Amino acid sequence: MRDFTHDLSALALNTASLGHNVSGAGAGWSPERTLDACARRGIGGIVFWRREVAGRGADIARCAREVGVHVAGLCRSPFLVGPMAPVGKQAVIDDFRSALDLAAEIGAPVLTIVTGGVQPGTKGVEDSLKLVAGYLEEIVPYADACGVKLALEPLNPAYGGDRSCLTTTRDALDICDMVEAPGLGVAIDVYHVWWDTDLRYQIQRAGQRIFGYHLCDWLAQTSDILLDRGMMGDGVVALKPIRAAVEAAGYNGFCEVEIFSANNWWKRSPEDVLDIMVERFRTVC
Amino acid sequence: MRDFTHDLSALALNTASLGHNVSGAGAGWSPERTLDACARRGIGGIVFWRREVAGRGADIARCAREVGVHVAGLCRSPFLVGPMAPVGKQAVIDDFRSALDLAAEIGAPVLTIVTGGVQPGTKGVEDSLKLVAGYLEEIVPYADACGVKLALEPLNPAYGGDRSCLTTTRDALDICDMVEAPGLGVAIDVYHVWWDTDLRYQIQRAGQRIFGYHLCDWLAQTSDILLDRGMMGDGVVALKPIRAAVEAAGYNGFCEVEIFSANNWWKRSPEDVLDIMVERFRTVC
Structure with missing residues (x-):
């Protein structure tokens, strides 16, 4: 298992942890300012959301290179199905391609897929x-051409109705098995899968198909399943055992911290959030 | 598969659907009034909560017999573990025994277990x-002596932190396998397990160990995971396929309707709620 005590090169900030730069105390932080704050701390990577960087992909990619922070991924595909997806298959495919174009432009090796x-x-x-499997079969060649991998992310079953019919790592791997494309794998987000006693087996089954590992914590008495995620160490997730399993399966990529937290972390100073994130990454992840 | 079009004998009202008689439009409805309303419609069974009948078990059992409504079960055990459980093992066991005593007194054949x-x-x-498995090993002889079966109910993983470390039918059956007691089985609540692609297999595995089947619906865009359950037919649960699987496994007991709905059904007239419940039971369940 990797030792992060003195090495932040595998730590990646998902900008959602600062309120997406559009809400909370982090409002107004530009991608450049966020990159700089990461670089000053030695944080190795960053994951932006499309709306933060749309139209500015090449500039931001250059800035990231200059400050020495890797663009670790891009959030995210459109919902493919469900009540919140774009209406009509062509609209889904078009938006998916647009997300892949942006991922390529900004140098993100991976695009996260949330199924809807x-x-x-x-x-x-x-x-x-x-x-979902059918849509992915259709989009995979385009993703390959862009040089961008696709990471299917199962979400907590609480989101099953509107945000993700995909709720387990097992189902995600079943889709990967169906589509059979080297560029399609899974993302393991501890928030979504921590409760699953089948997880260790599925991680082993995934092997080299783990394209992303996301960190935060599940608060024991969470007040909101969308916007009350915890900082690593503050909840009930067995963080180290999950990372041990993921690394035993062969994963050695970024650990991406993604904390949606409208009433706590998003209200704090982004500088403090980053400092605490770094401290927790070193000690409890 | 049983045909419910003209037969409500397998329908059971969980009184939570009327706001537990303590909130909403159903406030003030006594157990007797609720029993009478069920009897008038031909509803076959009822499931009370402990606080509604504590100290009046024998009276209410007599009333149920008189009006011809079966007491189908009792809600529920104390949380055994977690932040909301009684403090200390003895306190848990004592409260569990007290729940079993009440179940026996009111003639409930099954007590639902929510693990915490x-x-x-x-x-x-x-x-x-x-x-949890250890606690159950300890309580099973007492339940046997009371003539009350124990139904372990997995809850949606959204409750994993505080209400139920038990989140899948697989885990519930694993505990049953560990404890190995004929009086210990599972409850299948569609609200909690509808998303699970492993469910059909686990129901088959459960066989005669299914001691309860609970109905409501998962609203596609649910506003609250505790108090925004849907009426059967209003959500995304594939109700008939799940019942078909449960009955194929050998279950022929009650279908218990349990709808927590602070902002919708609990605000309506209980008489209307019962009428709509009956209509949906006949047509979409």
């Missing part, structure tokens, strides 16, 4: 998962 | 699940 929920007019998750 | 969340001082669910 249950397709209107259907019940249960099975039909929607099949639709 | 992650035990303070531990991380992940594994340690807590082991504690």
